Amino acid sequence: MKIVFLGTADFAVPCLGAICRAGHQVVGVVTQPDRPRDRGKKVNYNPIKKAAMAFDLNILQPENIKVPAVIDEIKALRPELLVVVAYGQLLPKELLQIAPLGCINVHASLLPKYRGGAPIHRAILAGEKETGVTTMYVSESLDAGDIILQVKTEIGTDLTVGELHDILSEMGADLLLKTINLILADAAPRISQDHNKASYASLLTKMDEKINWATDAQNVVNLIRGMDPWPGAFSNWNGKNLKIWKGKAVTLNKNLVVPGEIIAIDREGILIAAANDTGVLIKELQLQGKKRLTAKEFLNGNHLAVGEKLS
Numbered sequence: 001m002k003i004v005f006l007g008t009a010d011f012a013v014p015c016l017g018a019i020c021r022a023g024h025q026v027v028g029v030v031t032q033p034d035r036p037r038d039r040g041k042k043v044n045y046n047p048i049k050k051a052a053m054a055f056d057l058n059i060l061q062p063e064n065i066k067v068p069a070v071i072d073e074i075k076a077l078r079p080e081l082l083v084v085v086a087y088g089q090l091l092p093k094e095l096l097q098i099a100p101l102g103c104i105n106v107h108a109s110l111l112p113k114y115r116g117g118a119p120i121h122r123a124i125l126a127g128e129k130e131t132g133v134t135t136m137y138v139s140e141s142l143d144a145g146d147i148i149l150q151v152k153t154e155i156g157t158d159l160t161v162g163e164l165h166d167i168l169s170e171m172g173a174d175l176l177l178k179t180i181n182l183i184l185a186d187a188a189p190r191i192s193q194d195h196n197k198a199s200y201a202s203l204l205t206k207m208d209e210k211i212n213w214a215t216d217a218q219n220v221v222n223l224i225r226g227m228d229p230w231p232g233a234f235s236n237w238n239g240k241n242l243k244i245w246k247g248k249a250v251t252l253n254k255n256l257v258v259p260g261e262i263i264a265i266d267r268e269g270i271l272i273a274a275a276n277d278t279g280v281l282i283k284e285l286q287l288q289g290k291k292r293l294t295a296k297e298f299l300n301g302n303h304l305a306v307g308e309k310l311s
Contacts, residue, residue, distance in 0.1 A: 001024045001025065001080050001081055001101075001180065001184060002024075002025045002027050002077075002078065002079050002080045002081070003019060003024050003025065003026050003027065003079055003080070003081050003082070003083055004026075004027060004028045004029075004030060004074055004077055004079040004081075004082050004083070004098075004099070005019065005026055005028070005029050005030070005048075005052075005083050005085070006029075006030040006031070006065075006082065006083070006084045006085070006087040006091075007029070007030075007031060007048045007083075007084065007085040007086050007087050008031050008032040008046050008047070008048050008086060008087055008088045009046070009047060009048070009086035009088070010047045010086075010165070010169070011085065011086040011108060011165060011168070011169045011172070012047070012048050012085035012086040012087075012106075012169075013047050013048060013051045013169070014169045014170050014172065014173035015083070015085045015106055015169075015172055015173045015176050016029070016048060016051050016052065016055075016085075017051060017055075017173070018173035018174070018176060018177055019083065019176065019177065019180065020055050020057075022177055022180075024180070026055070026057050027058065027077040027078070027079055028057070028058045028059075028060055028074065028077045028079070029048065029049075029052040029057045029058065029059050029060070030060045030061075030062065030065070030074065030087070031046060031048045031049050031052070031059065031060075031061055031087070032046055032061065032087075032088050032089075033061045033062070033063055034046070034049070034061065049061070058077075060073060060074070064089075065087075065089045065091060065092070065095065066089075066092045066095075068094075071092070071094050071095050071098070074095065074098060075098050079098065079099045080099055080100055080101050081099050081101040081102065081103070081104065081180070081183065082095070082096075082098065082099045082102070082103035082104070082138075083103075083104055083105075083106075083176065083180075084103060084104070084105045084106075084138055085105065085106045085172070085176075086106075090140075090142065091103065091138060092140075093140055096138055096139075096140070101183055102137055102138075102183075103137065103138040104135055104136065104137055104138065104148065104176075104179060104180075104183070105135065105136055105137075105138045105143075105145070106133060106134075106135055106172040106175065106176050107119065107133065107134045107135075107136065107143055108120050108131075108133055108165075108168045108169075108172065109123065109131060109132070109133075109134065109201065110130070110131060110132045110134060110150055110152065111134040111136065111143060111147060111150075111193055111198075112143075112144075112193040112194055112195060112197050112198035112199070113197070113198070113199050114131075114199055114200075114201040115142055115143035115144065115198055115199070115200055115201065116142065116143065116200045116201040116202055116203070117201065117202070117203045118201045118202060118203050118204055119131075119201040120161055120164055120165050120168060121161050121201070121204060121226050121227070122201035122202075122226075123155065123164075123201075124155065124159070124160075124161050124164065124222060124225050124226035125208075125222055125223060125226040126222070127218065127219070127222045128155055129154060129155055130152055130153070130154055130155060131152070131153060131155055131164070131168070132150055132151050132152040132153055132168075132171070133150065133151050133168055133171045133172045133175050134147055134148075134149070134150045135147075135148040135149045135150075135175055135176060135179040136148055136193075137190065144193060144195065144198070145193075146190040146191055146192055146193070147189075147190075147191040147192075147193060148179050148182065148188050148189060148190070148191075149175055149178060149179050149182070149189075150175075151171055151174075151175050153167060153168070153171065158225070159225065160225050160226075160228040160229070161225065161226050161227065161228060161229075161230075162228060162229045162230070204231065209227055209231055209232065209233055209234055210233075210234060210235070211223060211224075211233050211234065211235045211244065211310075213235070213259035213260035213272065213273065213274050213275075213310065214259040214260075214274075214275050215274060215275050216249075216274060216275050216276050216278055217249035217250065217274040217275075217276075217278035217279055217280045218249045218278070219274075220233075220247065220249070220274055220280050221247050221248065221249045221280060224244050224245065224246070224247045224280075228245055228246075232244075232245070232286070235260070235310040235311065236310060236311045237287070237304075237308075237310050237311075240287055240288040240289075241287075241288040242285060242286070242287055242288070242310065243285060243286040243287075243288075243292075244280075244282055244284075244285050245283075245284040245285060245286060245292055246282070246283035246284035246285075247280040247281060247282050247283060248269075248280065248281045248283065249274075249278060249279075249280060249281075250271070250278065250279050250280070250281050251277065251278055251279075252273065252277045252278060252279045253277070254273075254277065255277065257273035257279075258273060258309060259273055259274055259275055260272065260273065260309045260310045260311060261273045261307065261308070261309050261310075262304060262305065262306050262307065262308045262309070262310070263279065263306060264306065265299065265304060265305075265306060267296070268281060269281045269282050269283045269295040270282040270285075270295050270298075270299075270304060272310060282295055283295055285298055287302065
């Protein structure tokens with residue numbers, strides 16, 4: 001099958017590799033333009049461009065996918081199917097009509113839950129016990145097209161967003177191949193989404209990353225897990241950002257502690273009070289401008305005292 005693949009982020013890499021190794025003809029890879037990615041403004045290729053180069057594929061990097069000339073360029077490749085995975089732009093109606101077998105998408109949630117750009121982060125932040133991957137036909141509305149296949153997985157209590165991302169990306173690649181085989185056999189289902197049950201997984205903001213110690217400890221731990229390894233949940237200590245990477249929710253027997261207060265420091269870690277007689281035992285953290293350290297390593301070079309408060 002002749003496929004045009006549209007993708008940009010790491011999540012899409014296993015999908016591109018899977019369809020190439022399965023013998024499908026990828027006639028073009030459409031990805032976001034190269035952009036500066038560090039302080040030195042050095043331009044780094046995005047993950048899909050790197051993967052496409054490794055497979056020696058034809059690469060297109062339009063600034064705006066809706067430009068008629070861009071649509072014409074993709075149409076000239078005569079694809080039978082368009083595959084979209086973590087591309088980063090909404091596709092216009094004219095593009096969706098190019099391929100005779102349609103345009104399909106791999107999305108990292110059990111739609112209609114968590115439509116939008118940050119479904120993996122939002123699932124962990126919400127304390128979900130289960131998530132999955134959906135393949136669907138792309139519509140003009142965001143993540144609202146008819147479902148083809150879904151696969152579920154549990155979210156372990158200690159699982160970080162990075163670990164879940166990797167699990168779902170591999171599941172997505174497998175589900176994509178099954179979906180393409182169904183399309184080739186003219187046996188792919190079309191299941192309408194219940195739009196009344198839809199929820200939106202908005203992209204993260206800086207405020208999302210900030211720890212609110214006046215919430216229950218489990219909510220704080222979910223935030224820590226949901227920001228590891230990117231972008232990191234943070235608090236403030238001595239005027240500097242302090243990222244918290246590993247933490248465990250515990251029950252406290254104290255009624256007079258103030259949320260954010262350091263109430264114990266020992267070989268187990270640093271215990272910070274949260275709401276509702278709960279606390280977070282911090283196991284791993286990182287001071288602004290420094291390396292990520294275990295609590296023991298951190299305490300060797302920084303003086304934290306019981307009674308201090310993280311803001």
